[in-house]
Amino acid sequence: MKVCNTHRVNMYQVLAAVFNALEKRPVIAEVGVLRGENALKLHAALSPARMVLADSWSKEANKAYSPFDQLPPWVSPVEEYEYYYGGSLYDDETWERLYQECLAKFVDMPEVSVIRADSIGAIEKIREQTGIEQFDLVYVDANHQYEYVLRDMMYYQELLGPDGIMMLNDCCHSHHGTRQNLGVLEALGSFMKRSDFIPVAMTNTDWSDVILVRRDSVLVKLFDMALSNSDVPYVEVPHQLVTAARVVYGAQRANISFV
Numbered sequence: 001m002k003v004c005n006t007h008r009v010n011m012y013q014v015l016a017a018v019f020n021a022l023e024k025r026p027v028i029a030e031v032g033v034l035r036g037e038n039a040l041k042l043h044a045a046l047s048p049a050r051m052v053l054a055d056s057w058s059k060e061a062n063k064a065y066s067p068f069d070q071l072p073p074w075v076s077p078v079e080e081y082e083y084y085y086g087g088s089l090y091d092d093e094t095w096e097r098l099y100q101e102c103l104a105k106f107v108d109m110p111e112v113s114v115i116r117a118d119s120i121g122a123i124e125k126i127r128e129q130t131g132i133e134q135f136d137l138v139y140v141d142a143n144h145q146y147e148y149v150l151r152d153m154m155y156y157q158e159l160l161g162p163d164g165i166m167m168l169n170d171c172c173h174s175h176h177g178t179r180q181n182l183g184v185l186e187a188l189g190s191f192m193k194r195s196d197f198i199p200v201a202m203t204n205t206d207w208s209d210v211i212l213v214r215r216d217s218v219l220v221k222l223f224d225m226a227l228s229n230s231d232v233p234y235v236e237v238p239h240q241l242v243t244a245a246r247v248v249y250g251a252q253r254a255n256i257s258f259v
């Protein structure tokens with residue numbers, strides 16, 4: 001696994017190089033979309049043949065933030081993150097506004113389908129409304145709690161063919177992540193034991209992104225070539241180390257440590 005000193009948007013260029021090598025205009029999905037800002041960046045980098053954006057855009061998502069009636073002291077109340085969503089997370093208006101902001105971004109792009117449903121309910125709707133059975137890339141960024149993100153990975157792997165790619169956002173252990181009860185990195189550890197996916201790249205950033213491919217896929221070699229031919233600085237570590245990763249905060253920047 002290459003730990004890459006770069007941000008996720010630069011990794012989209014690496015993905016583009018890989019799809020280019022495969023001579024493929026990819027079919028892609030983002031699960032957990034918010035305003036569609038990241039989806040727009042994915043679209044710009046990859047010019048997908050088809051793209052699906054799935055999000056519940058619903059206050060129901062709050063219910064899954066913590067399973068406990070009393071929030072543990074190391075987890076911040078969701079109210080602390082209202083600035084990110086632009087309003088109360090308990091208010092339907094906030095979610096409707098986010099949904100409309102997203103729709104407006106893609107209104108002139110017929111290749112983009114927007115599905116308003118929870119990540120699991122979205123799977124059937126994707127089939128019904130788009131006829132898409134298989135994706136080349138699924139970007140998973142919906143509910144970040146352990147059981148939910150593990151469930152998303154388990155279900156969405158079925159929508160990825162032998163050369164499918166899964167990308168995870170916020171796949172880190174960090175002080176800020178713990179405050180949000182993030183379980184993405186821990187879910188990845190379990191997913192790796194239950195599936196044939198392995199991580200081939202991780203960003204050396206807080207809120208890290210991780211790229212996963214099937215261990216016997218041609219993509220292992222293609223990502224190796226795409227990254228070694230790029231100007232992205234990286235260090236290579238055994239992929240099994242990924243679950244040991246944690247974010248350490250220096251005076252100037254955050255880094256990933258495996259010790």
Ligand SMILES: C[S@@+](CC[C@H](N)C(=O)[O-])C[C@H]1O[C@@H](n2cnc3c(N)ncnc32)[C@H](O)[C@@H]1O
Pocket residue numbers: 030031032033034035036037038039054055056057058061117118119120141142143144148169
């Ligand atoms: C961190 S935001 C996504 C940000 C976006 N991917 C980006 O990078 O700009 C998480 C999104 O997941 C959605 N979400 C949370 N739980 C969900 C679930 N169970 N199913 C579908 N969407 C969900 C929320 O509505 C929210 O818009």
